[in-house]
Amino acid sequence: MSSIDTRAPFFPNSKSAQREIEQARKSSMLRRNSYERAQELQDKTGSHAKVSIPDTIRDFSRIKKVADTTPEVDNTAKIASLKAQIQAGTYQPDYDAIADKILATEY
Numbered sequence: 001m002s003s004i005d006t007r008a009p010f011f012p013n014s015k016s017a018q019r020e021i022e023q024a025r026k027s028s029m030l031r032r033n034s035y036e037r038a039q040e041l042q043d044k045t046g047s048h049a050k051v052s053i054p055d056t057i058r059d060f061s062r063i064k065k066v067a068d069t070t071p072e073v074d075n076t077a078k079i080a081s082l083k084a085q086i087q088a089g090t091y092q093p094d095y096d097a098i099a100d101k102i103l104a105t106e107y
Helices: 015-026 035-046 055-069 076-088 095-106
Strands: none
Touching: none
């Protein structure tokens, strides 16, 4: 294997990047902000870095979690029964229940 590092220096684990970091530390190119400057930056960015999530999104998230954790309902038997009743001509819809559902969704 060759000892030549062909990776670009921006890869953090490459040998050339490690050499550059060491050289920068030795030549004091990497400077820390003073305490006052750090406080100034914290004050300026602290008020702008806040996130607010609307209540409707929180409610939706809670509803989605509950819906995701509920077991799936298998209605294939009920659907097959209704299809058979419709094909046989014996299905009798409950008109009062249908009207109540329509009124409940409209008002």
